[in-house]
Amino acid sequence: MDKYIFEVPIKVRDYELDAQGIVNNANYIHYLEHTRHEFCEYAGLTWDEMNRRGWMPVVRRNDVTYLHSLRSGDTAVSKLWMERRGPRFIFHQDIFNQDGVQAVKAEVTVVSVVDGQPSRGDAMAEAFAEYISK
Amino acid sequence: MDKYIFEVPIKVRDYELDAQGIVNNANYIHYLEHTRHEFCEYAGLTWDEMNRRGWMPVVRRNDVTYLHSLRSGDTAVSKLWMERRGPRFIFHQDIFNQDGVQAVKAEVTVVSVVDGQPSRGDAMAEAFAEYISK
Amino acid sequence: MDKYIFEVPIKVRDYELDAQGIVNNANYIHYLEHTRHEFCEYAGLTWDEMNRRGWMPVVRRNDVTYLHSLRSGDTAVSKLWMERRGPRFIFHQDIFNQDGVQAVKAEVTVVSVVDGQPSRGDAMAEAFAEYISK
Amino acid sequence: MDKYIFEVPIKVRDYELDAQGIVNNANYIHYLEHTRHEFCEYAGLTWDEMNRRGWMPVVRRNDVTYLHSLRSGDTAVSKLWMERRGPRFIFHQDIFNQDGVQAVKAEVTVVSVVDGQPSRGDAMAEAFAEYISK
Numbered sequence: 001m002d003k004y005i006f007e008v009p010i011k012v013r014d015y016e017l018d019a020q021g022i023v024n025n026a027n028y029i030h031y032l033e034h035t036r037h038e039f040c041e042y043a044g045l046t047w048d049e050m051n052r053r054g055w056m057p058v059v060r061r062n063d064v065t066y067l068h069s070l071r072s073g074d075t076a077v078s079k080l081w082m083e084r085r086g087p088r089f090i091f092h093q094d095i096f097n098q099d100g101v102q103a104v105k106a107e108v109t110v111v112s113v114v115d116g117q118p119s120r121g122d123a124m125a126e127a128f129a130e131y132i133s134k
Numbered sequence: 135m136d137k138y139i140f141e142v143p144i145k146v147r148d149y150e151l152d153a154q155g156i157v158n159n160a161n162y163i164h165y166l167e168h169t170r171h172e173f174c175e176y177a178g179l180t181w182d183e184m185n186r187r188g189w190m191p192v193v194r195r196n197d198v199t200y201l202h203s204l205r206s207g208d209t210a211v212s213k214l215w216m217e218r219r220g221p222r223f224i225f226h227q228d229i230f231n232q233d234g235v236q237a238v239k240a241e242v243t244v245v246s247v248v249d250g251q252p253s254r255g256d257a258m259a260e261a262f263a264e265y266i267s268k
Numbered sequence: 269m270d271k272y273i274f275e276v277p278i279k280v281r282d283y284e285l286d287a288q289g290i291v292n293n294a295n296y297i298h299y300l301e302h303t304r305h306e307f308c309e310y311a312g313l314t315w316d317e318m319n320r321r322g323w324m325p326v327v328r329r330n331d332v333t334y335l336h337s338l339r340s341g342d343t344a345v346s347k348l349w350m351e352r353r354g355p356r357f358i359f360h361q362d363i364f365n366q367d368g369v370q371a372v373k374a375e376v377t378v379v380s381v382v383d384g385q386p387s388r389g390d391a392m393a394e395a396f397a398e399y400i401s402k
Numbered sequence: 403m404d405k406y407i408f409e410v411p412i413k414v415r416d417y418e419l420d421a422q423g424i425v426n427n428a429n430y431i432h433y434l435e436h437t438r439h440e441f442c443e444y445a446g447l448t449w450d451e452m453n454r455r456g457w458m459p460v461v462r463r464n465d466v467t468y469l470h471s472l473r474s475g476d477t478a479v480s481k482l483w484m485e486r487r488g489p490r491f492i493f494h495q496d497i498f499n500q501d502g503v504q505a506v507k508a509e510v511t512v513v514s515v516v517d518g519q520p521s522r523g524d525a526m527a528e529a530f531a532e533y534i535s536k
Binding site for chain 1: 148149151152153155158160206
């Protein structure tokens with residue numbers, strides 16, 4: 001059963017390729033971040049607004065497995081679902097190419113840093129309650 | 135006669151290449167910015183500190199001519215000199231490869247934005263007085 | 269009268285911002301390139317295909333004026349029209365925010381490099397004939 | 403006991419910051435890649451040359467833990483050691499700020515793709531034999 005709660009299409013931009021003619025590994029990290037931020041906007045609370053409130057969401061870990069390279073002209077779809085483990089919000093993110101071939105499988109851990117210290121994340125948990133997988 | 139007042143070496147990083155195997159045109163803009171910021175630090179007033187003071191230096195124009203492509207393994211040298219034209223600070227910037235071949239010739243215009251409005255730039259002019267070409 | 273022949277929406281991605289909270293000046297160069305490449309695809313001949321044919325389109329000059337900063341959450345529209353001046357293809361590119369305020373005005377010069385030498389560009393001129401402004 | 407076999411200093415460039423004023427999480431992936439490529443050059447066989455030989459080294463996994471944010475003005479030192487597990491080359495990479503505080507801890511898996519297929523990596527293993535931890 002499909003656990004995804006959000007998806008966004010991502011067209012490869014040619015400046016994201018490197019000299020091997022494939023999307024450089026760092027740019028998938030950009031795709032993953034952009035997907036999370038689009039999700040936050042969709043869920044009603046943007047990253048920008050969270051920063052203004054002083055919640056400062058920060059990536060604690062990126063664990064990214066590359067399965068299939070994206071290339072010029074590809075349009076990927078980037079999907080996610082999330083869960084909470086104490087102070088950590090875990091985003092499970094998968095990116096597929098237009099043929100349904102999985103390009104990337106990732107687990108991204110985000111914490112909320114309040115006044116420079118990692119917080120329990122209760123405010124974020126409340127804001128995204130309906131999207132957090134039980 | 136040489137008007138340059140500052141230079142910094144820049145080693146090409148392979149993620150800066152695109153699928154043509156040459157440094158992507160946008161990355162030279164990064165090199166140019168990095169050179170200006172290193173110059174500011176050298177001159178005693180960092181970009182970060184200028185932002186904290188509310189001077190907010192902002193690029194108003196990048197006019198960049200590409201003469202020779204940089205490639206994997208190249209180490210460039212990036213040079214600049216500056217002048218003031220009213221509220222505008224003009225950085226004349228040139229980048230050469232390790233053989234002295236010019237890669238890029240640029241004129242970059244920076245203004246100081248105070249409280250959201252372009253300022254006369256007098257504070258910046260005073261801070262960098264000894265480096266501004268007459 | 270409007271000369272634009274192509275436009276594409278561009279949503280700001282938060283990683284494109286810098287510490288001033290505005291899109292970094294180099295990232296507009298990425299937007300401009302992406303717009304040209306999307307245009308080429310629309311016109312029936314991708315950048316990737318031009319490289320395969322050995323035409324290698326290369327940016328010779330970026331002249332970019334920054335008029336209004338894009339920020340988190342903005343969706344811009346990026347428009348262009350083009351003309352030919354001998355071997356040079358000039359892309360006139362303008363980017364506007366969602367309120368119609370112009371963010372960037374640019375003139376980008378592209379040449380076709382064949383076997384390492386700038387060519388007359390006749391093949392490119394023929395391929396894009398119906399889009400080149402007289 | 404220290405297992406590192408290579409290190410390179412990395413000065414933060416201000417365009418690598420995001421709106422939170424810290425280096426964006428994707429840019430550490432760039433630092434890690436740049437460190438590996440500098441190591442390859444130091445070891446006598448550049449990434450560029452490996453591509454020319456058709457070995458095409460490709461990142462299979464980035465597992466990156468963020469411990470401390472780098473900021474404007476920081477100069478980090480990026481260190482690595484490597485081991486081989488069958489076809490996979492594991493780079494253990496750590497980045498520290500100028501005060502010795504660890505910013506990032508990463509394990510990066512690279513494989514050699516020959517003719518589009520993951521290879522056993524014997525050619526790469528031989529080329530880097532003296533650097534691979536037993």
